[in-house]
Structure formats: structure tokens, C-alpha cells
Amino acid sequence: MxxxxxxxxxxxxxxxxxxxxxxxxxxxxxxxxxxxxxxxxxxxxxxxxxxxxxxxxxxxxxxxxxxxxxxxxxxxxxxxxxxxxxxxxxxxxxxxxxxxxxxxxxxxxxxxxxxxxxxxxxxxxxxxxxxxxxxxxxxxxxxxxxxxxxxxxxxxxxxxxxxxxxxxxxxxxxxxxxxxxxxxxxxxxxxxxxxxxAPVPAGASGVFSVSIVLVALAFGAFVLQSVALFTFMPTFASVPGALLFAPALVALSTPIGNALAGVLVAGRTARFMMVLGIAAFGVTAAAAYFAFVSGGAFAASWGAVTMAVASGVVASVLFAAIPFLVARPQAVPAAIGLVSQAGGLATLASPPLAAFIIERAGWTGYGWFLALTGLAGGAILLPLIAAGRRRAP
Missing domain, CATH: 1.20.1250.20 (MFS general substrate transporter like domains)
Known part of the structure; x- marks a missing residue:
């Protein structure tokens, strides 16, 4: 420091x-x-x-x-x-x-x-x-x-x-x-x-840039995936032999990812953060497959925990990158507002969408939904690898 x-x-x-x-x-x-x-x-x-x-x-x-x-x-x-x-x-x-x-x-x-x-x-x-x-x-x-x-x-x-x-x-x-x-x-x-x-005139400069819009879309994908995971984890755990431990431990694993990302992004460029975010999205997709598609309590338990930790990394790198992607520092509050609103809309949509998928396709379909959402989140961030070379001064 x-x-x-x-x-x-x-x-x-x-x-x-x-x-x-x-x-x-x-x-x-x-x-x-x-x-x-x-x-x-x-x-x-x-x-x-x-x-x-x-x-x-x-x-x-x-x-x-x-x-x-x-x-x-x-x-x-x-x-x-x-x-x-x-x-x-x-x-x-x-x-x-x-x-x-x-x-x-x-x-x-x-x-x-x-x-x-x-x-x-x-x-x-x-x-x-x-x-x-x-x-x-x-x-x-x-x-x-x-x-x-x-x-x-x-x-x-x-x-x-x-x-x-x-x-x-x-x-x-x-x-x-x-x-x-x-x-x-x-x-x-x-x-x-x-x-x-200090207070400054509000404006859209740096808020509706392609970079910030992509971060907002990726954050929406993250929230769609993570809210679905945590909302229905207790329901999944009620299936006999589905999990080896209480579903609360899955949610409590998320801050491990936040802390890990906090260490990894220190002094790094937004490009590094985007690469890390894409990798973490990929981990959530693979973990969702093992948790809900492959079968078995061991795979489900550790797949869900791994997914929660990786989700914490995703959320952290998306927020951490915002100050490096805006056109001017004064745009940070509005940029955070845009990203948060994307997350808020996804929060409302996620439970009913996941419930519909579970009803129609069971837990296997739910696992594929979580995996594909993770892959989509990573794909959204791909263009930002080239845009995120700025390092903290």
C-alpha cells in the first residue's frame, strides 16, 4: 500500500x-x-x-x-x-x-x-x-x-x-x-x-459505454445463476442423499471467493480482472455440471461449494473493474448503479425462471441452466480483455 x-x-x-x-x-x-x-x-x-x-x-x-x-x-x-x-x-x-x-x-x-x-x-x-x-x-x-x-x-x-x-x-x-x-x-x-x-454534474459519459454495459450484462448473468443456486439449494438438499452437508454451508462459501479475488486483483489491470472473471465463470459452469448433472452426493456437495466460491470471484472482479473501465472517475456511482440495476432485475427473474426449468426438466435441466448461464457470462466478458489494459496509477 x-x-x-x-x-x-x-x-x-x-x-x-x-x-x-x-x-x-x-x-x-x-x-x-x-x-x-x-x-x-x-x-x-x-x-x-x-x-x-x-x-x-x-x-x-x-x-x-x-x-x-x-x-x-x-x-x-x-x-x-x-x-x-x-x-x-x-x-x-x-x-x-x-x-x-x-x-x-x-x-x-x-x-x-x-x-x-x-x-x-x-x-x-x-x-x-x-x-x-x-x-x-x-x-x-x-x-x-x-x-x-x-x-x-x-x-x-x-x-x-x-x-x-x-x-x-x-x-x-x-x-x-x-x-x-x-x-x-x-x-x-x-x-x-x-x-x-466531490459532487459533480451527472452525465452518461462512461456509464453507457460498451465496457460498462457488458459488465452490467455479465453481472446480470452472475445474479441469474447465483440467485437460482442459493434459492433452490435447500429444496435440492431435501432430496434424500443429495448433499453431504447443510445447504447453508454452500452460501457461506461465497465470501471465500470474495476474499480470494481481493488478493488476486490487487494492483492488476482490468484486463487481468476480466480474464479472471471469465475463468471463474467457466468454473461455475463446470461445477454446476458436477453438482446437478453428473449425479452422486459427493459430486453434488463439492460441486455446489466450488460454484459458490467461484461466484464470489465473479462478483468481486466485476465490481473491482468498474473504476478502470469508466471514461471519468465521476461516472463511477452511475456505472455502479447500472450494474446494480442489472443485478436487481436478474434477482426478480431468477427464481421463477429456475422453478419453471426444475418443473419441466428436473434437477438435471436445472444444472444445465446454471452451466449455460455461466458460459454466457464468460462469453459476455470476452470483448473486455482487449479493452481492459488500464492499471491503477
């Missing part, structure tokens, strides 16, 4: 923002362990409880790109403060109420803050990180959703049985609030923040 006068403070800010990102992901995930509680105690139908969990994701699918342009005008640090000020009241209302109407209203408030954080936090991390740090930092950031799911699951298991579901919800939002506040305090102490952290 390069020499900086405020290096310890800058590292502290990055670590706090990454931790805040994990608990941003936890806001998305925190209602999933409570679906039974919403049905049995609150009196919702199963469909309504499902919408409580899915509602935030709809905001990302519909508004991530506009949020990116807004953050480019506002500046990522100011956007972080505003989004935190929106999501915390929503979380407090959610923890305090048992009224279905207020629960949906609270989730809509949280969704508004969440979509800004999804784009604003990586934009802010890019702005405060020296160029040689940006690839690894964004690679680690990209694991915020699986880590958020893991954190919420652990906290739900520890708190909800002993102290109740509402106490668990309160703890999750208060942990986010504490981390966001600490991050903001440290950010205010930083000096020499790069100029691209």
Missing part, C-alpha cells in the same frame, strides 16, 4: 464502511428468518410474508441507475449520510410494529435507503481509496449480501428465540446505525480525499 499521511485513519474508514456494508446486506436479509413469525404471530399469508422479504430488492431493480446519477450529483459521502438517515427510521418502525400495513410501509422506507446505500457505499469506498487499493476494496465489498444474510441468520438464532423477533430486528438496525455513525465520524477526520469524492 502506498504511503499516506493519514493511512491508519483511511484504513479505519474503509474497514468501518465495509462493516456497514455487511449490515446493509443484513437489512435486506433480516426478515427472511422471520417468515414463520410473520405468518403465525402477525397473521400474514405466506405470500405477504414473502413480499416483506422481497420488497427491498424491487427498489434495486427499479431505481439503482437513477440512484447512481443522483449520487454523482450529490457526492457519495453526502448520499451515505442521507441514505443512513432514511433507512434507520424505517428499521426502527419495523422493529416496533406488528401492524401489517406499517410493516410494509417500514420496508418501503428501508428500501429507499437501501438502494442508495447499495450504490453510494461502493462509490464512497472508491472515492476514499487510493487507486491501488480500489480493486481489492471493491472485491471485498461485493460480498456484502451473502455476509449480510449470514449475519442476520446468526443474530436471529441467538436473539429471536430468547428475546423475541422484534428485539432481533431492533438489534440489527441499531448495529447498522452504530457502524454508519462511526464511519461518518472517521470520514470527517480524513484529509486529502480524492477529488472524485
Amino acid at each position: 502506498q504511503s499516506l499521511p493519514d493511512r491508519p485513519l483511511r484504513i479505519a474508514a474503509i474497514v468501518l464502511l465495509l462493516a456497514t456494508g455487511v449490515f446493509t446486506g443484513a437489512q435486506l436479509a433480516k426478515t427472511a428468518p422471520l417468515i414463520g413469525w410473520y405468518v403465525e404471530t402477525i397473521g400474514m399469508t405466506l405470500v405477504e410474508a414473502g413480499w416483506v422479504t422481497a420488497l427491498i430488492g424491487i427498489f434495486v431493480a427499479l431505481a439503482a441507475l437513477p440512484a447512481g446519477f443522483a449520487i454523482a450529483r450529490m457526492g457519495p459521502q453526502r448520499a451515505f449520510v442521507v441514505a443512513s438517515a432514511i433507512i434507520v427510521p424505517g428499521g426502527l418502525i419495523l422493529a416496533a410494529t406488528t401492524s401489517p400495513g406499517l410493516i410494509f410501509a417500514a420496508r418501503m422506507i428501508e428500501g429507499l435507503g437501501y438502494v442508495v446505500l447499495c450504490v453510494g457505499l461502493p462509490s464512497l469506498l472508491t472515492a476514499i481509496s487510493p487507486p491501488t487499493w480500489r480493486g481489492p476494496v471493491l472485491a471485498i465489498w461485493s460480498g456484502f449480501v451473502p455476509l449480510g444474510y449470514a449475519s442476520s441468520d446468526v443474530l436471529a438464532g441467538l436473539i429471536a428465540p430468547a428475546f423475541g423477533a422484534q428485539t432481533y430486528l431492533l438489534v440489527v438496525i441499531l448495529l447498522f446505525a452504530a457502524l454508519a455513525l462511526a464511519s461518518n465520524v472517521v470520514l470527517r477526520w480524513l484529509t486529502g480525499v480524492p477529488a472524485d469524492a
